[in-house]
Amino acid sequence: MSSSLPKIAKIMYRKSAPYLAHVQSRSNVGRAEDKVVLKDVSKNYLKSGSSGDATLAVKSLNIAIKKAEIVSILGPTGCGKSTAMNMIAGFELPSQGEVLLDGKPILAPGPDRAVVFQQASLFPWLTVFENVVLGVKCRGVSPDTYYNRAEHLLDAVKLKGFEKHYPYQLSGGMQQRVQIARALISEPEVLLMDEPFGALDSQTRLMMQELVLQLWVEYQPTIIFITHDVAEAIFVSDRILLMSSRPGKVKLAVSVDESKPRGQEFLTSAKFVELQASLLTALKQEVH
Amino acid sequence: MKRIPPILISSATIVAIFVVWFVVTNGGLVGPTYLPSPQALFWSFMRLLTNGYQRTPLWEHIGISLFRALCGFLLGVAVGIPTGLVTGYNRLADAAMSPVMAFIRPIPPIAFIPMVVLYFGLGEVGKIVLIFITSFNYAHVNAHAGAAHVPIAYIRAAKTLGLTPGQIFRKVVFPAALPHIFTGLKVAMALSWAVVVAAELVGAQKGLGFMISDAAQVFQIPVVFIGIALIGFIGLALNMVLSAAESSIVHWKGR
Ligand SMILES: Nc1ncnc2c1ncn2[C@@H]1O[C@H](COP(=O)(O)OP(=O)(O)OP(=O)(O)O)[C@@H](O)[C@H]1O
Ligand SMILES: [Mg+2]
Numbered sequence: 001m002s003s004s005l006p007k008i009a010k011i012m013y014r015k016s017a018p019y020l021a022h023v024q025s026r027s028n029v030g031r032a033e034d035k036v037v038l039k040d041v042s043k044n045y046l047k048s049g050s051s052g053d054a055t056l057a058v059k060s061l062n063i064a065i066k067k068a069e070i071v072s073i074l075g076p077t078g079c080g081k082s083t084a085m086n087m088i089a090g091f092e093l094p095s096q097g098e099v100l101l102d103g104k105p106i107l108a109p110g111p112d113r114a115v116v117f118q119q120a121s122l123f124p125w126l127t128v129f130e131n132v133v134l135g136v137k138c139r140g141v142s143p144d145t146y147y148n149r150a151e152h153l154l155d156a157v158k159l160k161g162f163e164k165h166y167p168y169q170l171s172g173g174m175q176q177r178v179q180i181a182r183a184l185i186s187e188p189e190v191l192l193m194d195e196p197f198g199a200l201d202s203q204t205r206l207m208m209q210e211l212v213l214q215l216w217v218e219y220q221p222t223i224i225f226i227t228h229d230v231a232e233a234i235f236v237s238d239r240i241l242l243m244s245s246r247p248g249k250v251k252l253a254v255s256v257d258e259s260k261p262r263g264q265e266f267l268t269s270a271k272f273v274e275l276q277a278s279l280l281t282a283l284k285q286e287v288h
Numbered sequence: 289m290k291r292i293p294p295i296l297i298s299s300a301t302i303v304a305i306f307v308v309w310f311v312v313t314n315g316g317l318v319g320p321t322y323l324p325s326p327q328a329l330f331w332s333f334m335r336l337l338t339n340g341y342q343r344t345p346l347w348e349h350i351g352i353s354l355f356r357a358l359c360g361f362l363l364g365v366a367v368g369i370p371t372g373l374v375t376g377y378n379r380l381a382d383a384a385m386s387p388v389m390a391f392i393r394p395i396p397p398i399a400f401i402p403m404v405v406l407y408f409g410l411g412e413v414g415k416i417v418l419i420f421i422t423s424f425n426y427a428h429v430n431a432h433a434g435a436a437h438v439p440i441a442y443i444r445a446a447k448t449l450g451l452t453p454g455q456i457f458r459k460v461v462f463p464a465a466l467p468h469i470f471t472g473l474k475v476a477m478a479l480s481w482a483v484v485v486a487a488e489l490v491g492a493q494k495g496l497g498f499m500i501s502d503a504a505q506v507f508q509i510p511v512v513f514i515g516i517a518l519i520g521f522i523g524l525a526l527n528m529v530l531s532a533a534e535s536s537i538v539h540w541k542g543r
Contacts, residue, residue: 091444111450121441124540125463134459135449168543186450 035222036088036190038063041097042247043083057083059247061097067189070216070223070260072233074279075243076287081226084248085194088224089115101190111135114183114221118195122167122178128154129163132182139186146185153181156215173204177211184219191221197232206264209235213261230279234272235262242279245286252282324510332510341499341511350518353484353495356412360419361480367420368427368476369469375428376435377461393429397422397483401490410491415484422483423476430472434465467541470534477530481523496522 038061045055058080065071073081086092087099090109099106101113109115122131129150136146154160157177167175176196183191193212197205209232216223227233233240234256242252256275258266266272306326312318313325320328336346375382375389400421408414438461446460488497500515534541 089444089448091447109444109447111448113448115445115448117441117445119441121439121445123442123445123460123463124543125466135451138452138455138459139450166540168540182449 033066034064035067035069035102036063036065036224037098037100037103038084038087038094039098039100041084041087041094041099043080043087043092044095056247059249061249063241063250065222065224067222068220069239070225070237072225072227072237072240073243074227074230074233074240074283075248076245076283077228079243079245079286080248081228081243082194084243085192085224085226088190089113089192111139111186112188113190113192114186114188116176116179116183116191116193116196118198120167120175122175122182124167127164127166128159128170128178131167131178132185135182136185149185149187150181153185156218157181157211173200173208176200176208180211180215184215184221187219188221191223193223194226195228196225198227205229205232206235210261210263212236217261230276230283231267231272234275234279235266240279242282242286251286252279254279321507321509324513329510329513333514336511336514342502344494349494349496349499350522353488353497354522356415356487356495357419357480357484360416360484361423361477363416364420364423364425364480365427365473365476368424368472369431372428372431372433372472373435373457373462373465376432376437376465377457382432382436389428389432392421392425397425397479398486401487405491415487415492418487419480419483422479426476426479427469427472430468430475431465434468434472435461437468438464466538470530470538474527474530474534477526478523481519481526485519 041061042059043057045057047054061080061084063071063084073084075081083092087094088101088106090106090113093107106113123134126134132150132154133146136149137143154163157180159174159177159181162170162174167178170178179196197208200208212223212225213236223236225233225236237256238260240254240256241250242254243249244251254275256271258271309323310326313320313323313328324332340346341349371385375385397418400418404414404418404421408417442460442464443456446456451459484495485497485500488495489501492498496515496519500512500519503509503511503515
């Protein structure tokens, strides 16, 4: 690691000092019922090749997520949301600190943490059905089991009759529903979603958000949902973590006390509107 | 104005070429030793079909050239695709192979002819080895590029689905590399066909390359033209076969 890092880190730290009051205190991070924990996590992307600058994407990030909780990570572009998620998925390792699943460090990706990607990550050479069952099939789950699960999930995401279609024959919203089915078929304990509906129109988005809540009721996974859309964050989550601009850290944590699943009427409730106003104000301070 | 279908324009081009050809040759503008007339070529072709060339039937000349080209092509592809995929996927294999490949890649296949003749003689083996080198080269380079440029989202998705490295290689890297592999196959095929003709120009007793070089030496100009046309048509047909296979296998390409 570059020797100049501590200096950069110190400057960044001071810059973000005014927000420290809101940051979750370190002491309540990492209790036994927590499913996913980020403890004092920093991620420094080193420039490959020449001695260019490194990018400190997140700094001293402390997050604790309870089992079966839906947590949204909300923040301005480039603040390190994907970086945080990629460390939980195991795609990246933290430069400092610990990323824990059930108290054990996360070192690599695995089927216990399913991921729904923003961009098309379905395999175009496989049909919808083959995409959904690839993972369970490769891991040796019996065909009886995965056929039943696939059928049920494809029904739940309203893709009955599209089993033999290829991804390029589906709309963007349908492709994301296939991704959700592919993620849930292994009945993961953690579901990571990085701006899963970012490319969809607002009507389709709302349907997808309702779908996520319905599926949560059935499967009860811990969901980490990344978005930069305030309304989306409120609609789907139990808790919203607002991140500061880079290097990202949690600036504000807000709970949404509303039972799940939620319907469209929640969008116009006083609680929703009030939360939206305060989050938008807080977010605006981060986007200069 | 009505739209003119492209096929009509293409047909018009072909007709125009024949008309110009017919007029300049029959009008005496170009002598038959430089450019035979269409009807002269047709009769020469009929004679070739019935009598063959140099006591060898025409189909045998075609057959032997195709045999050499396809043997070398298939052997090269059979070695080039797996090694290309492995070196594209695995850093260590890449590090081991890349100095050799970086050296071999820019050498034009024809430059290997003297070496191949020295080691394998002027017979069948030498020709097939030469085409093997050509085909291996392009199959390897393209398979390598395909495996090295698999979108990271595919690899990450495969890992979160719990696939082992071997499964990722077989079920993700290989299919993801197929568009590149087919590009390699088409280039390898075209060059295998070109190199077989070049290899037959010297030291061969049969084959289309032999036929055109031998005919040129004895001023059988129509035979030279027919040979060249046959080489062109067969090359085109081989490419069409691969393109058809590509569009049915790599059905997702460009969508
Ligand atoms: N692989 C990488 N190598 C180098 N720098 C990176 C890498 N990935 C991200 N970064 C940098 O880290 C910072 C945070 O990136 P990240 O993708 O986590 O942001 P984000 O919050 O997800 O943004 P967005 O909302 O636009 O998706 C950015 O400045 C980005 O340029
Ligand atoms: Mg992102």
